[in-house]
Amino acid sequence: MCCYFAPRELRRPYGTFIVFMRLLIFLLVFSILASCKRDGRDSFSHTAYFDQAIATAENIRSHSPQHAMQYVDSSLKAFPKATLKDRYRVYAYREEILYDNQDTSAAALADSMLWLLRKHTTDKDFAQEYANALFRKSQILMWKRDFTHAFEYDFKARESLEKVNDPCMMSQYTNTLAMVSFREEKYEEAAGFMKQAVGEMGSCKEDFRVFRATQGRLDDIGVCYFRLGMYDSALIYYSKALKYLDAHVGRFPEISTANNFIEGARGVVFGNIGDIFLAKGDTATGDKYYHQDIAINSLSFGDPGDLRCTQEKLANLYLAQGRIAEAGSLLAAVRTSLDKAPGDKEGLLKWYALELDYLNRIHATQEMYNYIAPYLKLRDSLNAMKQLPTVNLQEEYASVKTQYELITAEKENQRKDFYLIIFLSISILLVIIAFLLWYSWRRTRKLNGQVNLQNAEMEQTLKSLNESQKENAELMQVVAHDLRNPMASMISIISILQENPALGADDKELLDLMNTSSQHAMDMITDLMSSNTSFEGMKKEPVDISSLIKYCIDLLRYRAAEKGQRIIIETQPAVVALNREKIWRVVNNLVGNAVKFSESGKDITIHAYRKGDEYIIMVRDEGIGIPENLQRRVFNMFTNARRIGTSGEKSFGMGLAISQKIIEAHGGRIWFESETGKGTTFYVALPMR
DSSP states (O other): OOOOOOOOGGOOOOOHHHHHHHHHHHHHHHHHHHHHHHHHIIIIIOHHHHHHHHHHHHHHTTHHHHHHHHHHHHHHHTTTOOOHHHHHHHHHHHHHHHHHHTTTTHHHHHHHHHHTTTTOOEEEGGGHHHHHHHHHHHHHHHHTOOOOHHHHHHHHHHHHHHHTHHHHHHHHHHHHHHHHHTTTTTHHHHHHHHHHHHHHTTTTTOHHHHHHHHHHHHHHHHHHHHHHHOOHHHHHHHHHHHHHHHTTTTSOOOOTHHHHHHHHHHHHHHHHHHHHHHHHOOOOHHHHHHHHHHHHHHHTTOOOHHHHHHHHHHHHHHHHHOOOOHHHHHHHHHHHHHHHHOOOOHHHHHHHHHHHHHHHHHHHHHHHHHHHHHHHHHHHHHHHHSSSSOOOHHHHHHHHHHHHHHHHHHHHHHHHHHHHHHHHHHHHHHHHHHHHHOOOOOOOEEEHHHHHHTTTOOHHHHHHHHHHHHHHHHHHHHHHHHHHHHHHHHHHHHHHTTTTTOOOOHHHHHHHHHHHHHHHHHHHHHHHHHHTTOOOOOEEEEEEHHHHHHHHHHHHHHHHHHTEEEEEEEEEOOOEEHHHHHHHHHHHOOOHHHTTTSSSTOOEEEEEEEEETTEEEEEEEOSSSOOOOGGGGTTTTHHHHHHHTTTOOOOOOOOHHHHHHHHHHHEEEEEEEEEEETTTEEEEEEEEO
């Protein structure tokens, strides 16, 4: 029970109080309106409209990336109610197209994405968008080989993602690590990151863009194993890529070019399989797969870059086999394609080398002189680019992480001192509690000794003993009550400190130990208070028992959630004459025991219903059950039948004994059914009258 004393401020003139209340109401209404305005503008997005716009743009993209960007821009301008998330989505789509086409203006667009979210960098509602913008900026810096700054953006993105715990978004971070490892020719590390990325993308909503990225990673894993000389492993992942492509034919009817893309991707995989057979010396099978690749990518929807690459590999094979004329035809086709793609420097260098070999074989010495100089110039230029400094992936990431940790190190050290003070304070309180309990026990022992000395006066002895026990109970009641408030305050302070996102691992462990010890002390104090409470003359009042049960369960859901448990409740409304506080204690004990003695992930069921003249409360768990040899002692006060919970929770063995006293004081019944390893069901029957 809580007593309320009117503060002195309420003794001032009534008009001052009215002014204060009006101001408070005004501030409350203003805050609500401001919150609604913010949610309506920033958090809401028109997903269906922009899904359709981007799907249409995807159909245009394969033929004209520029027109695809223009289409989504016009869709944004034509939608007057576009929100911040809508605008960001259009920016992100345009940046993706520019990046895929190696357009340097992608960098400016990535900066625009970050600028758009400049006021929401710590907002959980925008954590995914902010992380994605950071990732895109990182990708562009990787492209420019600015690895140090790229990892800084990656680190910030990862911090943002920790707020939402989204594996789908985390796949972008993993892809970045795979890209760096592959470029450094660390193919084994790259394959590992790519496998992790595929697993993380499995949690994404499967749209065409996720499908396109997943099939690309499966093929890339095969390429990594091919570069490592692990041909059988490479074939396994090429086969997985083909199977994945075949499984998605016709799955994206909204993308008119989807099936053409799938067929083109199959051609790329065929070309890669041809590389394996050629490396094994099976030139006939390799030739067959190369021709399958060329046949597919020679079509209008094919990949010109892959087509040129496969034609060059086949021309090299023909030169080695002495099929000079066929090699010459292929090289002529490759040169025609290269003239349309001046950015493919690597392809042009390979063509120079093959063309010089071809001209040498047909003894066209004069023509060879026309290609030697440009070949050497291009080779030296590309070699100079490859000699740019590389980065150690783990060292660079560790360096960036260290920089961020140093920024907060000083504040964390100050908090450690504060935590130590709290820990010492709680330790002192626990010592005081132990001393008071010892003192109480010692005094009881002394009183009992005095009683034993008065054997001749039995009636007086019994009277003195009863008075001594009553005094002892009152003393323990006062001590427990006075200690409960400071202990509850300490627990609240610890809980607040545990919510600090910057908390270090050592600090978190220390606070967890402090919290556990405090909770055990609080449980002991509560049981001491309850065990010494008399139920004689207990006040009863009509109570909506269904609401009482639901309120109690709501307070216990957090404990269950910590163990990954689910509480299922079904109640039938009824008004019963009872003591609200005492029945709340019973329900809390029964459900708390169900949580304590159930494994993680199990269900706890509460069913409350009216049956005849009684109201039945059933609490069923799927826990460890009560062994048969302990079942007769669970309702005994201070029983030795107490056990440790499934997560190490302590038990004092008084809860069920107290619950039985409370129910019997209400004229009701309490019993249970249990089977070891399968769970326990407790029943409480309360009279309706």
